[in-house]
Amino acid sequence: MHLLAAKSGTIDDGLEPFDLSQTPADLLFISSADSELTALSEAITETNHKSTVRLASLNHLQHPMSVDLHLDQTAAKSKLVIIRVLGGLGYWQYGVEQYSSILREKKIPIALLPGDDKPDPELRNLSTVKDEDYDQLWGYLVEGGLENAGNFLKYTNSMLKGDINPPSPKPVLKAGVYWPGEGLTSPEEIYKNWDLEQPVVPIIFYRALIQGVGLNPVNRLVKALIKDSLNPLPIFVASLKDPLCQATIETIFKKSPPTVILNSTAFSVNSLNSEQKTPDNPLTSVAANKAPVFQMIFSSSTEDVWEAELNGLSGRDIAMNVALPEVDGRILSRAVSFKGESFYDDVTECSITTYRARGDRITFVSNLAKNWCNLRQVENKYSRPAFIMANYPNRDGRLANGVGLDTPESIITVSKELNKNGYSLNGFPESSAELMKILTSGPTNWLPDRAKKSGGEFYPLENYLEEYKKLPYEFRSKVEARWGLPDDDPFIKSFSSHAQKKKLKGFALSIHRFHNVIVGLQPARGYNIDAKETYHSPDLMPPHNYIAFYFWIRFEFKAHAIIHMGKHGNLEWLPGKSLALSNSCTPEAIFGPTPHIYPFIVNDPGEGTQAKRRSQAVIIDHLTPPMARAETYGPLRELEGLIDEYYEAHSIDQRRVKILQKEILSLTGASGLTDDIGLSGKGDESDLAKLDAYLCDLKEAQIRDGLHIFGLSPTGDLARDLVISLTRLPRNDGRKGNSSLTQAIANDFHLDLNTLDSNMSQTWEGPFPNGLKDISEDKWRSFGDTIERIEIFSQKLLDGEKQSPGYQTNHVLDKIRTEIHPTVSNCGSSEVSGILDALNGKFVQPGPSGAPTRGRLDVLPTGRNFYSVDSRSIPTITAWNIGWKSANLLLEKHLQDHGDWLRTILLSAWGTSNMRTGGDDIAQCLALMGVKPKWDDISKRVLGFEILPLSVLGRPRVDVTLRISGFFRDAFPQLISLVDSAATSIMNLNEPPDQNIAAARFKSGEDSNRVYGAKPGAYGAGLQALIDERIWNSKSDLAESYIEWGSYAYGKDASGTKKIEGFKTRLKQTEAIVQNQDNREHDILDSDDYYQFEGGAAAAVSTLQGVNRPIYHNDHSRPERPIIRTLEEEISRVVRSRVVNPKWINGVKRHGYKGAFEMAATLDYLFAFSATTGAVKSHHFDLTYEAYLEDTETFNFIKDNNESALFEMAEKFKEALDRGLWRPKSNSARTRLEAISKKLI
DSSP: OOOOOOEEEOOOOOOOOOOOOOOOOSEEEEESOHHHHHHHHHHHHHHTOOSOEEEEEGGGGOSHHHHHHHHHHTGGGSSEEEEEETTOGGGSHHHHHHHHHHHHHTTOOEEEEESSSSOOHHHHHHOOSOHHHHHHHHHHHHHOSHHHHHHHHHHHHHHHHOOOOOOOOOOOOOEEEEETTTEEEOHHHHHTTSOTTSOEEEEEEETHHHHTTOOHHHHHHHHHHHHTTOEEEEEEESOTTOHHHHHHHHHHHHHSOOSSEEEOOOSOSSOSOTTSOOOOOGGGSGGGTTOOEEEEEEEEEEHHHHHHOSSOSOHHHHIIIIIHHHHTTOEEEEEEEEEEEEEEETTTTEEEEEEEEOHHHHHHHHHHHHHHHHHHHSOGGGOOEEEEEEEOSSSGGGEEEOTTBOHHHHHHHHHHHHHHTTOOOTTOOSSHHHHHHHHHHSOOSOHHHHTTOOOSEEEEHHHHHHHHTTSOHHHHHHHHHHHOSGGGOTTEEEEEETTTTEEEEEEEESEEEETTEEEEEOOOOSTTTSHHHHTTOTTOOOOHHHHHHHHIIIIISOOSEEEEOSSOOSGGGSSSOSSSOOTTSHHHHHHOSOOEEEEEETTOHHHHHHHHHHSOEEEEEEOOOOEEEOOOOHHHHHHHHHHHHHHHHHTTOHHHHHHHHHHHHHHHHHHTHHHHHTOOSSOOHHHHHHHHHHHHHHHHOEEEOSOBOTTOOOOHHHHHHHHHHHHSSOOTTOOGGGSOHHHHHHHHTTOOOOTTSOOTTSBOOSOOOHHHHTTOSSOOOBHHHHHHHHHHHHHHHHTTSSOOOSHHHHHHHHHIIIIIHHHHHHHHHHHHHHHHHHHTTOOOOEEOOSOGGGTOGGGOSOOSEEOOOOGGGOSOHHHHHHHHHHHHHHHHHHHHHHSSOOOEEEEEEOHHHHHHHTSHHHHHHHHHHTEEEEEOTTTOOEEEEEEOOHHHHOSOBOEEEEEEOHHHHHHOHHHHHHHHHHHHHHHTSOOOTTTBHHHHHHHTTOOOOOEEESOTTOOSOSOHHHHHTTOOOSHHHHHHHHHHHHOEEEETTEEEEEOHHHHHHHHHHOSEEEEEEOOSSSOTTSOHHHIIIIIHHHHHHHHHHSSOOOEEEEEOSSTTSOBOOBHHHHHHHHIIIIITOHHHHHHHHTTHHHHHHHHHHHHHHHHHHHHHHSOSOHHHHHHHHIIIIISHHHHHHHHHHOHHHHHHHHHHHHHHHHTTSOOOSOTTHHHHHHHHHTTOO
């Protein structure tokens, strides 16, 4: 069969085409390095160069139209073209390919040179000049300097006119020190400008700035650091990877050990590829003195562009100057300088630009360095750390938020370590129960009770105003426009001052002091004050009490460092630029240049990265909660037994079969399983097979067994079960020690089954080895029973109660004993070391992030400053394979269930999950469209895409609307461009309407926007405040908020443009809503994000269309086997496997207050899904009510440990009753709930 060739597409990132309007010349030189253009411009003037030369910035040739225009006007009519391509083919693919092919065709010599001193075979192969000429030209540019620039020009003359070759490239000093007014100098000369008692702060910058007159930001930094009583040490380097530069830095550091390092070089020294050898990093060597390294950005954009836009940086700058430096453990500070035109060079027809420092950004970075130096120098007994715990929703039963973390107990654990290390924290609570009693007895964010409470810290209004007035007018005017003057704040109260003999007005703060250590509850964003007026404000400014909280910590308490304990607070999500903040961006205005330490769960790189990039946080990643099999319990165990009896009776006693059928039908009906599984209710073989498979699947589901405590590794059964979870999936190459433990056991027992992908209800007809037979008294009938026995065997194997069945298991066991178990055991101590290092102002080692149970054991041990991914490589080839598989399974399920192909969907895409997976969501999105990414062969970066023909797809293309999160928008501008470009290309195809509905819609006049998200500078989906504050009347209110918050279009022609009608049109056309979940370390009922995005979309679609559309919640936790489930199926699965499972309930009971918090949170999310989707059935509420409030032991646990949570749960159940979301089977439910609310029981 003949297949049509795939069509290629390029990524249009929305940059405007730029016309350089240059005339042709003998030599055309293009480079992204302005220092090179400056040096060549100067050399032309000084040497009176005779040949005509055109200089051009590669930054002006990013748009395909700019490339085409310049080729046509200039390059194709010049005699020699030399282009320096920083980053290689992947950074400028369209340009490289077009210049190379067209100039080759026209027989115009072209040299495509690497932008650094590392060979690039791809660029060399695309060049047409002789190898000798290539090497000489490259050599002049690599060495740099005015003399080499002049000889570079002379050499091009020799190529063009046969002139005598100039001298070979002259080596220029690759690294050294510099001082303003003195130029290149020696460390000894610099010391003369120092106060030798002060901390040393090296400034690392590229040698090219000296060669190209770009030293203004360096000079300004030197001046600012001296003003802050620091000793600046400016060091220039050709590259941090260069051995000579490394040796020079190390020599300098040995003489002058740094306290803090400010770095402005791009990229990373470390490699993201674990198999690739990483060169030594001079900034983290022994000589570097464990100094934290701050990344400063010399932005490639102009200051005007930065001022005007909320993006903060271009996608190119994010990759080179933010994402990759994070791999080295650098802490993002600010953009301190921007490009500015120095002059227009008429001779070369080029604008010569230079770096211009921004004064207030220089000051911020200098202050930040000063504060970290103070942190390093202060003795522990005088150090003042501030611990902050998040609180949302703003209720007293939900204090101390921290995903997967027992936050109060973690603070107690850390406090004990601080005490051991000489910190002064007199009177600090001995237990988490005592800590929470102190916090709940004082003022909290729960407004109705605030007036009755005392305690906490008092911040006089006059002190607040003194600092508040120093804030930028732009910031203050926004705050006051929404909240009025500080006196109007509801947190203001009067306080009698005996010292001043008068009443003072001020803020009652949720802060408690224990000598030099404080613990505070982070204030609410403001939606709790006037929810009805603010719920449609995605960029709501925080109220005065919020600002006062942080101001008291900074200016009254004078904290040396602030520690936000656990994922996550709200500071990093406040309005402002996405990164490279200004002084009027809310996080900076409030938090300032304060050292920021953030313990954060290792499996959430996205939201942790948000804190790193918007609040200069040093992450100390922590382990996920212990994981375990859900197993079976109660009525599910009873059903399982009945099914076993049923199948056994089939061959023995047909009368018994009918009796058992009735019992099974009765029990499934009473428990709601008939609805959850979709049984016919007849009790036939099909129903029983479905029920059997469902129960087996529930039993093998992975759930959390309690919470993690920061600084403590799991032990005993918890450690054993976690290790089994970590080794259940294959890792790395999947061979020997990296293979699946359960699969290795199956293979050694000669069992023909896939332990990760089997039909659980299928009858087992394989062998029954004794090693598995005697491990359980339960019936062994099905594949599910076989897998259960293997799981139990793996537990006994790790406990030492069983011997390995063979060599495959031995390989995995050896890996567990020598690497995996020791690594897990070291997580607690590594977390303690990480936070103590940070509190001592020291460098924290970087590490990768991701979901450990998804085969990512490289993220352990925890206690490191995690980094994310190289965004240029997303989606990865692995992610594409998963996305392609998932897309096809989704389409097949919909076709099977609904009888037609799916043609229009809404897909949620979050930054965190795409960082964690390498882009599963985007890969799935492209696959549904019928588009495949194109990767660079060497770097594996995404270069473009190809459109797969309909004959290859064998089904219609799907019109996909992507609803992105705010962090996705900030972190992945190039993915927005990729999806937007692919969607636009699909719409321009000439294909039948029933095979390409997107093209038909576009041709009928609809716009092409397919990527929507929150307002620039804002985050979220808008439902949380509505539901938490109970200010909605019907589903249409929730729909309205979702639409309002998410109606900002992104892409080539829209950079956060509000297009509410366009978004509504997309929602009206949606045939299904899709959400993917990539790991089981969390679930759909322990995060508000799922109900806000998935539930919000469902509410909007059903409101606009008048019908409910299918909602798919796909399971990508096992990459080799994506599972497509409906939302109803997923909720049922989570409710039964985790929510009401005694194993989970008993696990969280180990955590006191936070355990009750987890139950209350689960109910909140269950309610929210009921409100938005209707996917929660009445019996799900029944099950939860019975497990939490009717079970005497659990009821007493909640009451004793977190009484507020008990009342809040009662109120939530009552609200479900009042809104008709729950029809309890218990006639006494309402009476009991009323009694709980009134504290009668």
